[in-house]
Amino acid sequence: MNPWEAFKEALFPSHVACLACGREAVLEENGLCAECSMGLERFISAPPLKGIDGFTAVYIYNDVSSAMVKRLKYAGAKYIAAPLGKAIELPEHWHIDAVVPVPLHKRRIAERGFNQSELIAKAMCRGYGLKMDTGLLIRTADTPHQTRMSGAARKRSLKNAFRASGACAGLDILLVDDVRTTGTTLCECAAALKKAGCNSVYAAAVCFAVPLNKEGYYE
Numbered sequence: 001m002n003p004w005e006a007f008k009e010a011l012f013p014s015h016v017a018c019l020a021c022g023r024e025a026v027l028e029e030n031g032l033c034a035e036c037s038m039g040l041e042r043f044i045s046a047p048p049l050k051g052i053d054g055f056t057a058v059y060i061y062n063d064v065s066s067a068m069v070k071r072l073k074y075a076g077a078k079y080i081a082a083p084l085g086k087a088i089e090l091p092e093h094w095h096i097d098a099v100v101p102v103p104l105h106k107r108r109i110a111e112r113g114f115n116q117s118e119l120i121a122k123a124m125c126r127g128y129g130l131k132m133d134t135g136l137l138i139r140t141a142d143t144p145h146q147t148r149m150s151g152a153a154r155k156r157s158l159k160n161a162f163r164a165s166g167a168c169a170g171l172d173i174l175l176v177d178d179v180r181t182t183g184t185t186l187c188e189c190a191a192a193l194k195k196a197g198c199n200s201v202y203a204a205a206v207c208f209a210v211p212l213n214k215e216g217y218y219e
């Protein structure tokens, strides 16, 4: 922790502020106040995705889980990445050689200052003793913000947006993302990895967004 972070931590200790609503409260083990904790919905299962050999998530994307992700992404509350990453539970039968966070374009990283999926993946890796490798997959196209795009538009904007390194040949890879909505991003990442010779591609996200209707997602 650098001196500025230590200073901020002293002024606004992260451990007394609820990770979702930010209010000071007695927190549950998951870092949430009792009210937010009750609003969490656990992920159970999701439809399979092309090129993804297994998928898991922690929460259904709703008011509470989206508040945590949004505070991390848009309010710079980087400390939220650790509890989110630690909450990911991987199926025991997954063999994983390397963990790859879904990459952001360098322009987006410059804008936000960090890749939230990388911070989440780092925390998850610590818990499992897995190795993260951010060099295996890069985002070559700077795609527009996707939350309000339809499925077809997402697919078009992400086509060939990722490039994988030949170093992933023969490896079993776990992709880590903050939120899975349509799954297009994960599918495009998997396609690039498999094109480069990757063996299996699994994916873990903190949240899974259940579609509300044909085109719409909870935001």
Ligand SMILES: [Zn+2]
Residues within 6 Å of the ligand: 018, 019, 020, 021, 022, 023, 032, 033, 034, 035, 036, 037
């Ligand atoms: Zn709360």
